[in-house]
Amino acid sequence: SRPASTYLAPVKLEDHTRSARQSIVGVPVPPVPEGIEGCIGNTPLFKIKSLSEATGCEIFAKAEFLNGAGGSPKDRVALNMIQMAEEEGLLTPGRGDTIYEGTVGSTGISLATLARAKGYKAYICMPNDQSKEKSDLLHHLGATVERVTPAPITSTEHFVNLARTRAREHTASNEDESKGFFADQFESLANYRAHFKTTGPEIWHQTGGQLDAFVAGAGTGGTISGISLFLKQEMGMGRDLKVVLADPEGSGLYNKVKHGVMFSSTEKEGTRRRQQVDTIVEGIGINRLTENFEAGRELIDDAVKVTDLQAMKMARWLVEKDGIFVGSSSAVNCVAAVFTALQMPKDSRIVTILCDSGTRHLSKFWKSVGEMGLEEEHEQTNLLALLGIK
Numbered sequence: 172s173r174p175a176s177t178y179l180a181p182v183k184l185e186d187h188t189r190s191a192r193q194s195i196v197g198v199p200v201p202p203v204p205e206g207i208e209g210c211i212g213n214t215p216l217f218k219i220k221s222l223s224e225a226t227g228c229e230i231f232a233k234a235e236f237l238n239g240a241g242g243s244p245k246d247r248v249a250l251n252m253i254q255m256a257e258e259e260g261l262l263t264p265g266r267g268d269t270i271y272e273g274t275v276g277s278t279g280i281s282l283a284t285l286a287r288a289k290g291y292k293a294y295i296c297m298p299n300d301q302s303k304e305k306s307d308l309l310h311h312l313g314a315t316v317e318r319v320t321p322a323p324i325t326s327t328e329h330f331v332n333l334a335r336t337r338a339r340e341h342t343a344s345n346e347d348e349s350k351g352f353f354a355d356q357f358e359s360l361a362n363y364r365a366h367f368k369t370t371g372p373e374i375w376h377q378t379g380g381q382l383d384a385f386v387a388g389a390g391t392g393g394t395i396s397g398i399s400l401f402l403k404q405e406m407g408m409g410r411d412l413k414v415v416l417a418d419p420e421g422s423g424l425y426n427k428v429k430h431g432v433m434f435s436s437t438e439k440e441g442t443r444r445r446q447q448v449d450t451i452v453e454g455i456g457i458n459r460l461t462e463n464f465e466a467g468r469e470l471i472d473d474a475v476k477v478t479d480l481q482a483m484k485m486a487r488w489l490v491e492k493d494g495i496f497v498g499s500s501s502a503v504n505c506v507a508a509v510f511t512a513l514q515m516p517k518d519s520r521i522v523t524i525l526c527d528s529g530t531r532h533l534s535k536f537w538k539s540v541g542e543m544g545l546e547e548e549h550e551q552t553n554l555l556a557l558l559g560i561k
């Protein structure tokens with residue numbers, strides 16, 4: 172017979188009789204979740220070692236791509252929006268209701284997943300310049316997907332306006348009792364409140380309240396507002412928590428935070444033609460002020476502008492040095508976290524968000540990363556030089 176040491180996991184039969192709340196090593200574990208919605212939240216926080224070493228600060232990542240329904244922080248938002256709609260009678264299980272949403276993908280994926288779990292249909296309007304993986308996933312989840320040509324928010328053809336219209340059309344024209352519910356992640360306060368109720372407290376708990384900066388990008392603004400509102404409330408408003416917006420190219424939010432206007436110094440309000448955010452990055456960056464961004468805007472202390480090239484280099488760096496494979500918005504957050512760290516005293520503790528997995532961005536962002544053609548930089552060992560900082 173083999174020596175006991177060759178058995179990797181010597182689980183004895185009587186282990187199955189242990190209390191459900193005890194793991195094999197004796198550590199209490201939470202109850203088994205009821206359904207996929209029970210796998211949302213409580214994501215790990217971990218230290219990104221290479222970024223911490225390169226900056227002399229501690230840079231922590233909230234692994235939001237590990238949310239167990241749709242694989243992004245939007246799981247929290249979708250669940251909260253659905254629960255609030257159910258409480259208000261706007262959605263009723265078993266009535267054949269449909270959830271409508273305008274989304275660049277993540278929120279749609281979370282809504283479509285939870286719609287399945289809860290017995291609703293999902294109808295998703297998304298711009299046709301977003302990665303194919305996201306719309307493919309939506310199809311497989313059984314959502315109806317309307318991919319639209321990017322248009323200004325003032326146009327009825329903008330993906331958000333279209334989703335609102337489709338929901339109204341549903342409710343107005345249907346022959347049964349079913350209703351169309353427009354989730355409205357950009358303006359619905361259920362969005363930032365999901366982060367205020369869950370992500371913020373988790374970060375607070377996981378850092379023991381010991382953090383000096385929080386860095387995040389904004390798409391709807393729900394993440395940065397909800398988390399900042401909670402953290403600054405816990406730490407006492409104005410205390411030493413620095414909130415930093417990570418903004419990609421073409422977004423107007425950087426200028427709003429830095430200069431109080433949505434437009435660059437060379438543009439005047441109203442003369443701006445480019446309405447869409449002109450970047451390879453998906454999910455963050457926007458040229459209008461949403462209710463969710465406004466909810467926490469006063470709490471944002473600084474902003475960092477991140478180029479597409481910096482985001483691509485960071486994405487590859489994270490894989491090579493840390494084995495972390497994430498999407499473009501996560502890479503932008505990490506670049507901004509590094510910039511923030513360099514402006515803070517040594518050993519400062521900085522938290523940022525890893526929003527979704529790189530697998531959702533293979534055909535677009537990661538294709539560009541692969542084509543970057545910076546072979547001589549492939550073995551780059553100096554992060555700051557790689558990002559063009561030193």
Ligand code: PMP
Pocket residue numbers: 243275276277278388389390391392393394395453454455498500501526527
């Ligand atoms: N990253 C990704 C991949 C996203 O899809 C989004 C939301 N559009 C964000 C980040 C930004 O989150 P928020 O909407 O809360 O600002």
